[in-house]
Amino acid sequence: MSEQTSTPTTAPGVSPAHEIQLRAVTVVDRKAPTMFAILTIGLALIVGFGSQEGDTSFRLAVPTDFFELPTVTVPSTATTWLLVLVCAALAAYSFFLLTRKQNTRLWLVVLFALAWMTGFLAWAGADATLPVVGLLAGSLAVAVPLVFGAMGGVLGERSGVVNIAIDGQLLFGAFAAAMIGSLTGSTWAGLGAAMVAGLLVAAVLGVFAISYMVDQVIVGVVLNVLIIGITSFMFSQVLAPNAATLNHPPRFERWAIPVLGDIPLVGPIFFRQTPIVYLLYIAVALVTWALYRTKWGLRVRAVGEHPKAADTVGIKVNRTRFRTILLGGAIAGMGGAFYTLVSVPQFNREMTGGAGYIALAAVIFGKWDPIRATLAALLFGFASNLQGVLSVIGSPVPSQFMLMLPYVVTIFAVAGLVGRSRAPAADGIPYRTDNH
Amino acid sequence: MKLELRGITKRFGTLTANDRISLTVEPGEIHCLLGENGAGKSTLMNVLYGLYRADEGEIVLNDEVQHFTGPGDAMAAGIGMVHQHFMLIPVFTVAENVMLGNEATGFAGSLDLEASRQRVVEISERFGFHVNPDSVVEELPVGVQQRVEIIKALSRDAEVLVFDEPTAVLTPQETDELMGIMRQLKEAGKAIVFITHKLREVREVADKITVIRLGKVVGEAEPTASNKELAAMMVGRPVELTVRKGPPKLGDEALIVTDLRVIDHLGHVHVDDISFTIKRGEVLAVAGVQGNGQTELTEALLGLQDHVTGSIELDGHQLVGRSVRQILDAGVGFIPEDRQTDGLVGPMTIAENFMLDRSHTEPFVRRGTLQLDTLEKFATKLLKQYDVRAPGITTPAGQLSGGNQQKVVVARELSRDLRLLVAAQPTRGVDVGSIEFIHTQIVATRDSGVPVLVVSTELDEVVALADRIMVLYRGHIVGIVPPDTPREVLGLMMTGERPEGAVA
Numbered sequence: 011m012s013e014q015t016s017t018p019t020t021a022p023g024v025s026p027a028h029e030i031q032l033r034a035v036t037v038v039d040r041k042a043p044t045m046f047a048i049l050t051i052g053l054a055l056i057v058g059f060g061s062q063e064g065d066t067s068f069r070l071a072v073p074t075d076f077f078e079l080p081t082v083t084v085p086s087t088a089t090t091w092l093l094v095l096v097c098a099a100l101a102a103y104s105f106f107l108l109t110r111k112q113n114t115r116l117w118l119v120v121l122f123a124l125a126w127m128t129g130f131l132a133w134a135g136a137d138a139t140l141p142v143v144g145l146l147a148g149s150l151a152v153a154v155p156l157v158f159g160a161m162g163g164v165l166g167e168r169s170g171v172v173n174i175a176i177d178g179q180l181l182f183g184a185f186a187a188a189m190i191g192s193l194t195g196s197t198w199a200g201l202g203a204a205m206v207a208g209l210l211v212a213a214v215l216g217v218f219a220i221s222y223m224v225d226q227v228i229v230g231v232v233l234n235v236l237i238i239g240i241t242s243f244m245f246s247q248v249l250a251p252n253a254a255t256l257n258h259p260p261r262f263e264r265w266a267i268p269v270l271g272d273i274p275l276v277g278p279i280f281f282r283q284t285p286i287v288y289l290l291y292i293a294v295a296l297v298t299w300a301l302y303r304t305k306w307g308l309r310v311r312a313v314g315e316h317p318k319a320a321d322t323v324g325i326k327v328n329r330t331r332f333r334t335i336l337l338g339g340a341i342a343g344m345g346g347a348f349y350t351l352v353s354v355p356q357f358n359r360e361m362t363g364g365a366g367y368i369a370l371a372a373v374i375f376g377k378w379d380p381i382r383a384t385l386a387a388l389l390f391g392f393a394s395n396l397q398g399v400l401s402v403i404g405s406p407v408p409s410q411f412m413l414m415l416p417y418v419v420t421i422f423a424v425a426g427l428v429g430r431s432r433a434p435a436a437d438g439i440p441y442r443t444d445n446h
Numbered sequence: 447m448k449l450e451l452r453g454i455t456k457r458f459g460t461l462t463a464n465d466r467i468s469l470t471v472e473p474g475e476i477h478c479l480l481g482e483n484g485a486g487k488s489t490l491m492n493v494l495y496g497l498y499r500a501d502e503g504e505i506v507l508n509d510e511v512q513h514f515t516g517p518g519d520a521m522a523a524g525i526g527m528v529h530q531h532f533m534l535i536p537v538f539t540v541a542e543n544v545m546l547g548n549e550a551t552g553f554a555g556s557l558d559l560e561a562s563r564q565r566v567v568e569i570s571e572r573f574g575f576h577v578n579p580d581s582v583v584e585e586l587p588v589g590v591q592q593r594v595e596i597i598k599a600l601s602r603d604a605e606v607l608v609f610d611e612p613t614a615v616l617t618p619q620e621t622d623e624l625m626g627i628m629r630q631l632k633e634a635g636k637a638i639v640f641i642t643h644k645l646r647e648v649r650e651v652a653d654k655i656t657v658i659r660l661g662k663v664v665g666e667a668e669p670t671a672s673n674k675e676l677a678a679m680m681v682g683r684p685v686e687l688t689v690r691k692g693p694p695k696l697g698d699e700a701l702i703v704t705d706l707r708v709i710d711h712l713g714h715v716h717v718d719d720i721s722f723t724i725k726r727g728e729v730l731a732v733a734g735v736q737g738n739g740q741t742e743l744t745e746a747l748l749g750l751q752d753h754v755t756g757s758i759e760l761d762g763h764q765l766v767g768r769s770v771r772q773i774l775d776a777g778v779g780f781i782p783e784d785r786q787t788d789g790l791v792g793p794m795t796i797a798e799n800f801m802l803d804r805s806h807t808e809p810f811v812r813r814g815t816l817q818l819d820t821l822e823k824f825a826t827k828l829l830k831q832y833d834v835r836a837p838g839i840t841t842p843a844g845q846l847s848g849g850n851q852q853k854v855v856v857a858r859e860l861s862r863d864l865r866l867l868v869a870a871q872p873t874r875g876v877d878v879g880s881i882e883f884i885h886t887q888i889v890a891t892r893d894s895g896v897p898v899l900v901v902s903t904e905l906d907e908v909v910a911l912a913d914r915i916m917v918l919y920r921g922h923i924v925g926i927v928p929p930d931t932p933r934e935v936l937g938l939m940m941t942g943e944r945p946e947g948a949v950a
Contacts, residue, residue, distance in 0.1 A: 299556075304555045304557060308542060308545075308546060309546070311538075312546050315537055319532075319535055319546075320535075321497070321517060322495070322497070322517045322527065322533040323546050323548065324519075324547045324548075
């Protein structure tokens with residue numbers, strides 16, 4: 011999906027002699043149609059060679075719903091073949107657009123993804139019942155730390171600091187939440203500690219990357235390794251021997267939101283969640299609003315795009331960057347708390363499993379936009395959770411392959427479907443003031 | 447507002463960029479600061495604008511001594527600056543750029559974009575700028591972007607306006623309009639500092655002229671002074687402003703370009719089906735405002751562009767589709783427009799830079815090993831021959847002055863056995879002394895029977911070197927005309943109009 015060229019706009023009254031307007035021809039990207047074709051053929055091969063007997067049921071309801079949606083049962087192989095045909099038709103349409111010099115639109119990609127996924131599920135879930143609500147709610151649960159991390163990443167990169175240390179912030183947040191949560195017996199204290207932990211990691215990143223202008227990628231990677239080292243050491247020397255007092259945090263309860271929580275399908279997925287998840291919704295909305303609609307956001311984006319220009323209008327570039335990554339660190343830290351205060355009520359070595367890197371991928375896949383990055387993180391969450399659900403219901407795919415799924419999706423998403431994305435112009439470039 | 451600079455001194459390490467510079471600018475006056483590149487004009491203005499802190503001296507506004515700690519203070523005191531490289535965020539709209547740093551806000555720090563839009567419209571109408579507040583800056587032509595910079599300064603109630611080399615990126619017509627705007631601002635009682643090295647412009651608008659050389663004020667001049675007098679003050683010795691060259695001894699057509707088209711990855715057609723030829727012993731100079739396809743044309747000749755169709759024939763050999771290596775081996779010499787990024791490897795020594803494009807064969811490399819003796823002899827010879835002022839051949843190229851860096855590039859390219867020379871902006875950011883030298887070398891190359899393509903956005907340079915002038919506009923050839931074509935006609939052609947008599 012390469013972007014169409016836009017024609018320069020001119021204010022009315024400006025004579026055309028002032029402009030340099032180049033003629034544009036459309037460059038069409040064949041990435042999307044090619045990818046569609048490969049995926050369609052792949053799905054056809056899967057059903058062709060691994061033909062499955064029986065029916066697949068999609069369970070759409072949970073018992074506590076306001077009213078119950080019926081369980082949909084379909085013949086496995088036939089449904090898959092049908093969806094292969096749908097995919098083929100969509101791929102063909104995409105190729106048709108290519109010959110007409112048009113690019114594949116986003117809705118086509120979404121439609122294709124839905125058809126392909128349903129086809130795949132119909133095949134993989136043969137002779138079993140797929141808990142759709144569980145699958146999606148689980149996806150959200152996996153995605154929560156990713157989204158928090160991605161918000162931290164978006165903030166940092168929009169201000170011009172590449173934050174590789176998201177993973178370290180998540181991990182340190184998880185550690186701090188477990189320890190402080192256990193000591194105080196309060197989930198909220200744990201959450202606060204996690205935010206402070208993420209902020210601390212960001213502060214170290216800031217000192218080196220902004221004040222001392224060390225390469226941001228290197229500082230980030232080193233920080234991640236450092237945090238793994240510190241938390242693993244503390245875990246084995248301090249937490250593990252005193253597990254009852256130091257590694258036994260309380261857990262956040264689920265709060266069902268009245269009315270919203272009773273909507274079938276949507277309610278159980280989004281509105282019967284822990285407070286951290288509601289905080290996530292607020293965080294995403296706030297970050298989006300603040301970034302695009304406030305003075306603060308305008309300045310953050312300005313220092314990330316053209317720091318010198320920001321400096322010449324009196325904005326303190328490095329101070330703005332520092333504050334922004336501190337905020338990003340605190341938000342990422344909250345994501346860490348989700349591991350120890352919601353998922354598993356105890357801290358474990360390297361328990362984030364590199365989620366920070368996936369969050370970073372979501373930032374890029376989401377084109378440095380909070381909403382898109384959130385959607386990207388949800389997609390990765392879905393891929394991870396799908397692997398779990400499929401192995402539980404006994405899918406024919408070897409579990410080792412399924413474990414690759416989220417990472418394969420990441421690579422394909424970032425490399426193949428993201429199209430041409432444009433990072434903030436000064437992302438990763440330290441700003442040196444000549445004030446001497 | 448009256449601006450006074452008193453004894454400003456600014457040092458960078460051992461280099462004194464500004465040496466006790468004093469200057470007074472009255473309201474309603476256009477004060478020109480004339481000097482060569484590197485004379486210290488921009489440093490002085492950065493001191494004034496709070497970007498640098500002066501080591502000595504003071505800035506006085508309306509008899510009050512100022513202490514600026516950053517551009518914010520300078521702006522608050524009423525100083526506005528139109529930077530040479532626009533200080534605009536390309537992805538922001540005009541209104542967002544104008545409000546940045548000075549934002550009107552509503553609830554919880556939310557932006558009041560409407561206030562800024564109105565401010566833009568209001569100023570734009572008052573001075574007849576015709577700027578749309580909702581346009582995205584990167585999509586605007588440079589002339590309009592510059593007006594956005596001016597609006598930005600005016601919206602902060604600037605009383606002192608500094609224009610730092612504002613005409614470098616403009617067409618002759620846009621330059622005239624800018625002069626008009628400056629006169630208008632002067633009428634409105636603003637104090638204007640106009641920094642430039644272009645003599646013609648100075649004489650046109652200046653009320654007072656201060657000439658700076660090597661960081662010192664070397665004198666003041668009246669706008670009635672002649673070009674020759676001003677140039678001599680600027681350089682410190684009498685200068686030859688014209689290039690000495692005899693009539694060309696034309697040979698066969700050596701370079702034949704047919705239907706050349708260059709497209710970038712976004713689909714912009716930068717060079718749009720152009721055809722031209724250059725004879726042996728001829729200089730074809732390409733004129734045009736920056737961004738009309740000159741860069742892409744020269745890069746296509748060198749094989750640096752990806753999507754090139756058409757034909758480029760040099761002495762009967764097709765160059766389109768060849769690798770850069772093959773094209774260099776075919777005898778094409780290239781002086782790139784940006785020596786810092788494309789011409790040199792700054793941290794590498796002069797000698798190493800001399801052999802950059804011959805690092806694959808003898809005599810400099812034998813069986814994969816550098817022949818340092820050969821290189822040393824070669825580099826020493828070249829250093830002398832091309833008058834590169836440097837401590838030695840092991841000096842990193844990046845430490846040289848602009849003029850000497852350019853001489854290193856010129857020396858490397860001209861010391862090969864050339865069948866075509868492509869020189870893009872050969873004297874950009876180079877001192878007048880080096881300009882003379884480089885021009886002489888280019889003319890000598892032409893006289894030795896090599897076809898030469900020169901690209902320059904400076905009309906003076908084009909006229910001085912050309913045997914024929916080709917004007918490019920939006921990737922098209924507007925016309926190919928003789929070098930004695932009047933400047934006004936060339937200026938019109940640069941805006942895409944084709945006057946009578948111009949041969950396409």
